[in-house]
Amino acid sequence: MRIIHWLIWIVVLLIICSGCYGHEAKSKEEDLLRVKSQAEHPSKKVILILVDSLMYQSIDKGLQQNKLPALKYLIDHGQYYKDLVSSFPTMSVTIDSSLITGTYPDQHRVPGLIWYSAKDKKVINYGTGPMEILKHGVDPVLSNAMIHLNRDHLSAQTLTIYEQLNTVGLKSGSINGLIYRGTVEHTLNIPEWIKGPTSLPGELIVKGPDFLSLGSFSNPLEGIKKMPDSLTKRMGFNNEYAVESVKYLVRNNKLPDFLYVYLPDLDQELHKKGPSVIDGVIKTDKQVQSILNAFGSFKEALDQAIIMIAGDSGMSTILPDSKHPVIDLPQVLHQYAILGPGAEATSATDIALAVNETMAYVYKLNTKDSLKQIADILKEETRIDFISWKEAGWIHVVEAGTAKEFTYKPNGKITDSYGQTWTIGSNPDVLDLHINKDLNTLKYREYPDALKRLYGALNSHEGDFLVVSAKQGYELSGQSSPTHKGGGGHGALHRVESLVPLIISGTTDKPDHTRIVDLKSYILRLLTKPLGKSEKTN
Structure with a gap:
């Protein structure tokens, strides 16, 4: 996923250009007031953790070396698939659009991380790399990623999981998800040092799920909990920020019925070092372990919630x-x-x-x-x-x-x-x-x-x-x-870039097909069916 990389470059560039720093964040307390699921709801909550570029080969290697205790527990007490089919092209914005809408690009209309608009007669770029961003222009890239992607480019004719859950009275949340369109209004706060050299306003009104966390641009825990969302922490677009947000919701009994969590850090390591390195997977496992422990124990986590962990795309080794x-x-x-x-x-x-x-x-x-x-x-x-x-x-x-x-x-x-x-x-x-x-x-x-x-x-x-x-x-x-x-x-159609792992724990209900495009309907089924005896007792 390239968006995390270019954010750092853009921030540094804009600070140099504007010479100013900081913004006054507004309280997001209303997110925490409305996010808690209804106590009488008969099904378990669902937490979907999407790990950018997580590959089953790395999981298997880590399991063989006994270095992934959290993932091992979830696999031993659940389902483990190695053939979850990604969307195409295998790039984050298109994959996330397929995941959140349950459709391929012919319906959700987000073709890739970069594509040409016949209407605008320009290439649409959401952030492919520093040099390409500078040549395309920081302003249009930021506007495409922050405004047009969810508001204009993602088809209004295709319901997101957040919109669909709202129609049946269920609560939802997104932590650092790229595709977040929902029914609830939120305000993204744009710092002065970004607003100054661009056409972005100081505040952006967007529609998302009940709980919307998007790094320092939308931090519902502002003033409540110190979060790792500084410049050196990539403005909150990191694993630590996402994990700390989940842990707060769990410990304070604020979990929505469905929570989507995006972990980007692994992708950067694999792009630099290649897909055979497992250090990032070991670190991710420790972060998953801390989420499970926030419930009290691994067992209590699965008693209270269905935990799903998935990759978004595989990765090929690029020759030297x-x-x-x-x-x-x-x-x-x-x-x-x-x-x-x-x-x-x-x-x-x-x-x-x-x-x-x-x-x-x-x-x-x-x-x-x-x-x-x-x-x-x-x-x-x-x-x-x-x-x-x-x-x-x-x-x-x-x-x-x-x-x-x-x-x-x-x-x-x-x-x-x-x-x-x-x-x-x-x-x-x-x-x-x-x-x-x-x-x-x-x-x-x-x-x-x-x-x-x-x-x-x-x-x-x-x-x-x-x-x-x-x-x-x-x-x-x-x-x-x-x-x-x-x-x-990644980006291509072949197996190594298309097949990713899927771990499901806390339910015996199986997905009809193992494709990213089918996860939305599976999650909706989990959330709208009464618990069976086995799920209640786990």
Whole structure:
């Protein structure tokens, strides 16, 4: 997740520019007054802890070394899945939108961490990296992340879990969640040293769940508890802040019926050091242990609540610099006039790029070449995995380095493992699909839920564009994209970046499917069904 990284850079830049610091925070006492769930509600509370870039391989390694006591207890007393399918592209804002709305991008309309808006004729960037932010402009990046993401870009036609819980009289909360739209008004306080050099107002009125904590911008515990939300603590966008918030709610009997908690720190370590390092997972386990102990003991935690811990995306190991892991898209597409960072497209602009690490959108603007012709150029780059686009109701997928092309569309005789039906063309091996012609079924292998996830990305926003996915070990680059040579990256469709762990403790009720897009309906079911005898006694 890149937003945590760029916040530090933006803050430092703005302090230098404005020469001032500090703001007067307003009390958020009303959050604590309205957040407590109703005592007569018949089901357990649910706490969902999303750990950015948590991978099951790291959990298994830590368990083998007996270094994860909290996660081991939850696994031993619950359910442990290693095949929770992420959204696509595997980037935080899109994944969180899928989690909170229960839909893929074709419905929630948040295509990625960076994408091109045909309406605005500009690239929308929520914060990909320091250099790209500076070139796109600090003001539009902050405005996109803090104002437009939840208010304008996330589809109003798709209900969030917070909105849906409100309709049935249940309380909800979000701690540092990127997607938080709900029904209750909150005020985000913007410091002077951010407000001064940007167009942001001193206060932003937003709608969220009953309890909304968003670092120092919205701290419901202001004046009640000293929180780690200083500049050196990334303004509260850290694990410690989130964990301390949960512990306060538990100890003071203020837990809402549903609480979403976002832990970002692990992602930074893995991007720098690669996915094989488990130090961050060990630290996360200690933080989970402190949450469980806030209930009194591990056992009491599961008596009182259903605890869910999930990753959001996996991460590939990016090859070292000597292996040439970065695919320079402007160089590959050098014959086209490419939209510059922060610029507005004109009649002279041929294409635009929106690079989401190991995945990218390539937009056809004013070039006379077709999407297929642009794809033909890209497929010569053997470090690319595949290129895809939609045309006349069909999805086309071309395997780079070969002449193989696969086509498909929704609805048909072939049913996948999620009950979705498809019409399938030739060369399904391009997406490593196993087709059983006798039963008219298909199984996903290298690319989990590939047909629906790719369809979701290609129908996530307006425009004529390609989806480009890199092979494992490689990442894509635009004119100023951050790269992670020798570290880790995600964004693509393949297994290692798509399958994440899910731990569920405190209930024997199982999810219908193990996909992030299905968690919303599962949580709603847990919250609206009466407790059975086994849950009451645990």
